[in-house]
Amino acid sequence: MKLYMVSLGPGDHELITIKALKALKDSDAICIPTKSTNNSFEKSMTYKIVKELMEEFGFDKPIIPMYTPMKFKQEDWQRQVDTILDSFESYEKLSFVTLGDSAVYSTVYYLLDIIKEQKNEVYEKCEVIPGVTSFSSASAKVKKPLCVGDSSFLIRPLHKSKVPFTTVYMRPKIGMNTEKVKEKNSIYTFENLNFQGEQVLDYKKKSVDKYMTLFIDFYEPK
Ligand SMILES: C[S@@+](CC[C@H](N)C(=O)[O-])C[C@H]1O[C@@H](n2cnc3c(N)ncnc32)[C@H](O)[C@@H]1O
Structure with a gap:
């Protein structure tokens, strides 16, 4: 049993990652959300992307509709x-x-929370494949950075004003003490991610050894 949680990118099928494409090709079937009660994919952007990928890259997989009312x-x-x-x-x-x-803001983690509880072996073997966000795509379209130099950027949901948040800390100085990074939730250290010597630690390193370090203080529902 293998479950891939595949990020498809922001709507242009060329903005999918090679890893995501390989996962789709490696799958025996693809589960696609639909808001239609009759399981039609007429208005589904995800279906359109998957179909375009199948066509361009010459593969065909059974589609399993997943009714998703977004409630x-x-x-x-x-x-x-x-x-x-x-x-x-x-x-x-x-x-x-x-x-x-x-x-x-994806369904993936609502589903994974349940899968972890109800069928842990599927959760353990599940692979989450990251993708290009809508706001990375938007930024590229208008050639404006989301943050540069000494700026930072916020993602804020419009449906509610006061919400808990995750913080990503980037661009540390080698040798810096991380005491001033005050974690609120569950902080991780990621060093040389996807490169030689990758380290993923479920705590905050006391001092920074590599420039390629980021800390994420993940918001976690209680
Ligand atoms: C449930 S969130 C999903 C976000 C998505 N996982 C991402 O990485 O961008 C849906 C919201 O993302 C934004 N969004 C997603 N795709 C978009 C697109 N192609 N154009 C504009 N906004 C988009 C809209 O604000 C929309 O209400």
């Missing part, structure tokens, strides 16, 4: 999880697809 209800996520888990009766490897990047 943020536990029962809706549970139904999607049930669809995924039931599909493992027929298929060995599955992909679930999401727009943009899975790390940003």
Whole structure:
């Protein structure tokens, strides 16, 4: 059993990663969310991207519709999880697809929380594949950076004003003491990510050894 949580990027199928494309090709079937009660994909951007990829890269996989009313209800996520888990009766490897990047306001983590609790072996073998966000794409379109030099940037949901947040700390100085990074939630250290000597630590390193270090203080629901 293998589950890929595949980020599809911001709508242009050419903005998918090679890793995401390989995951889709490696899957026996692809689970695609749809807001239509009749499981149609007429208005689905995710379906359009997957179809374009299949066409351009010459592969064809069965599509499993996942009814997703976007009402943020536990029962809706549970139904999607049930669809995924039931599909493992027929298929060995599955992909679930999401727009943009899975790390940003995506269904992926609602589903993974349930899967972790109800079928831990699927959770353990699951791979989350990151993607290009809508705001990275927007920034590139107008040739304006999201942050540069001494600036930073915020992502703020419009449906609510006061919300807890995750903080990403970047651009440390080698040798700096991290005492002034005051963690609020659950902080991780990422060093040389995806390069030789990669380290992922579920705590804040006391001092910075590498310029390629970032800290993420992840918001975690209590
Ligand atoms: C549920 S969030 C998903 C975000 C997505 N995971 C990402 O990485 O960008 C949906 C919101 O992202 C923004 N969004 C996503 N795709 C977009 C696009 N192609 N154009 C404009 N905004 C987009 C809109 O603000 C939309 O309400």
